[in-house]
Amino acid sequence: MKILADENMPYVQQLFGDLGTIETVNGRELAPEQVKDVDVLLVRSVTQVNQALLAENNQLKFVGSATIGTDHIDLDYLANRGIPFSNAPGCNATAVGEFAFIAMLELAQRFNSPLKGKVVGIVGAGNTGTAVVKCLEAYGIEVLLNDPLLEQSGDPRDFVSLDTLIEKCDVISLHVPITKSGEHKTWYLFDEARLNSLSANTWLLNCCRGEVIDNRALLKFKQQRDDVKVVLDVWEGEPNPMPELVPYVEFCTPHIAGYSLEGKARGTYMLYQKLAEVLQINADKQMESLLPALWSERVLVQEISDERALLQLARFVYDLRDDDELFRKQFLNNQGFDHMRKNHTHRREFSALKVGNSGQTNVNWLSNLGFSGVEL
Numbered sequence: 001m002k003i004l005a006d007e008n009m010p011y012v013q014q015l016f017g018d019l020g021t022i023e024t025v026n027g028r029e030l031a032p033e034q035v036k037d038v039d040v041l042l043v044r045s046v047t048q049v050n051q052a053l054l055a056e057n058n059q060l061k062f063v064g065s066a067t068i069g070t071d072h073i074d075l076d077y078l079a080n081r082g083i084p085f086s087n088a089p090g091c092n093a094t095a096v097g098e099f100a101f102i103a104m105l106e107l108a109q110r111f112n113s114p115l116k117g118k119v120v121g122i123v124g125a126g127n128t129g130t131a132v133v134k135c136l137e138a139y140g141i142e143v144l145l146n147d148p149l150l151e152q153s154g155d156p157r158d159f160v161s162l163d164t165l166i167e168k169c170d171v172i173s174l175h176v177p178i179t180k181s182g183e184h185k186t187w188y189l190f191d192e193a194r195l196n197s198l199s200a201n202t203w204l205l206n207c208c209r210g211e212v213i214d215n216r217a218l219l220k221f222k223q224q225r226d227d228v229k230v231v232l233d234v235w236e237g238e239p240n241p242m243p244e245l246v247p248y249v250e251f252c253t254p255h256i257a258g259y260s261l262e263g264k265a266r267g268t269y270m271l272y273q274k275l276a277e278v279l280q281i282n283a284d285k286q287m288e289s290l291l292p293a294l295w296s297e298r299v300l301v302q303e304i305s306d307e308r309a310l311l312q313l314a315r316f317v318y319d320l321r322d323d324d325e326l327f328r329k330q331f332l333n334n335q336g337f338d339h340m341r342k343n344h345t346h347r348r349e350f351s352a353l354k355v356g357n358s359g360q361t362n363v364n365w366l367s368n369l370g371f372s373g374v375e376l
């Protein structure tokens with residue numbers, strides 16, 4: 001069996017090695033002739049999987065995408081041809097949740113404006129949005145949710161309209177899929193008019209898809225509204241973000257909010273499980289065995305006396321400033337955006353760190369934030 005996998009998908013050899021011959025490719029440049037004799041195709045978000053790519057292949061048994069989003073997959077085409085497909089829903093939700101939370105802490109520190117006491121609005125309350133809520137609620141932050149689809153489906157949580165969310169929230173974090181049609185389409189959900197409706201001093205974070213914000217309108221808006229602070233992990237026109245916009249963005253990253261080692265491993269592992277189901281074989285490998293050992297056994301915390309101390313603990317796991325600095329240096333260079341993504345292997349999730357209490361203060365709430373607890 002021939003398995004073709006994106007070269008940026010870790011742990012493919014360990015998980016799929018027994019099942020066939022593996023070839024890895026640059027997913028952004030994948031061409032029909034590379035795909036025509038493969039049995040299993042494993043992609044990431046940068047590969048358009050459609051008739052143009054697959055028309056010459058008559059033996060495909062499975063297509064898997066190690067991502068949450070499926071906007072790069074022609075699902076109807078695969079269904080019409082009867083080719084089993086799976087994405088990896090939720091695989092990197094924790095990574096996105098922690099990324100957004102850390103970005104908010106960084107903004108708070110940089111602009112001397114504590115996150116504690118602010119109201120945060122989550123647009124799109126699915127897997128990644130809910131993962132942000134988990135961090136925020138562990139820290140005692142009030143959260144408002146906007147998700148008309150979940151609201152209509154009877155989700156028991158409280159929801160507000162987008163207008164109310166914009167009016168009442170100090171921070172807005174976007175977590176919707178990209179959709180180009182329908183009543184709730186998200187393409188340019190934040191267009192010029194909506195950007196202009198943002199309250200003074202709002203923080204706006206986009207960790208979902210670049211085109212949810214009209215980037216040209218955002219540039220024009222930021223040129224007039226320095227009070228609003230912006231974090232962009234995703235950009236219109238990736239892998240070539242609009243260079244003029246970058247200086248106006250407080251934290252810039254190259255679509256790596258979901259790039260924790262755990263999130264990537266989970267993505268590949270979920271595809272391994274799905275393929276095993278399709279092939280009706282036993283999936284006997286364990287995901288935990290893939291991840292490297294922790295770089296620190298545990299950290300003893302006296303107390304988290306203030307937000308700065310919390311940020312320091314978070315930075316111990318992931319320092320967003322490093323990626324932001326590298327992005328500004330590299331994104332204009334030849335394929336700098338993709339180069340940074342390819343080499344992004346340093347980030348773990350909060351759960352990789354065991355936190356223990358060395359004093360009298362209760363730091364158990366850090367477990368709710370995602371850190372592993374240790375009994376002393």
Ligand SMILES: NC(=O)C1=CN([C@@H]2O[C@H](COP(=O)(O)OP(=O)(O)OC[C@H]3O[C@@H](n4cnc5c(N)ncnc54)[C@H](O)[C@@H]3O)[C@@H](O)[C@H]2O)C=CC1
Nearest residue numbers: 068069124126127128147149175176177184207208257258
């Ligand atoms: N930056 C990154 O590295 C990553 C980006 N993503 C992006 O984030 C998106 C969301 O991921 P998940 O939360 O896991 O997906 P999900 O499907 O669990 O949740 C998305 C939610 O958005 C809601 N929604 C759809 N249209 C909406 C609208 N107009 N207004 C408000 N809510 C709306 C849906 O009802 C759903 O509950 C993915 O589709 C993907 O494009 C996902 C993972 C990593």
Ligand SMILES: O=C(O)C(=O)[C@H](O)COP(=O)(O)O
Nearest residue numbers: 044045046067068069092258
């Ligand atoms: O899961 C998604 O959806 C994402 O956006 C991924 O985190 C993006 O990662 P790549 O598939 O582009 O490596």
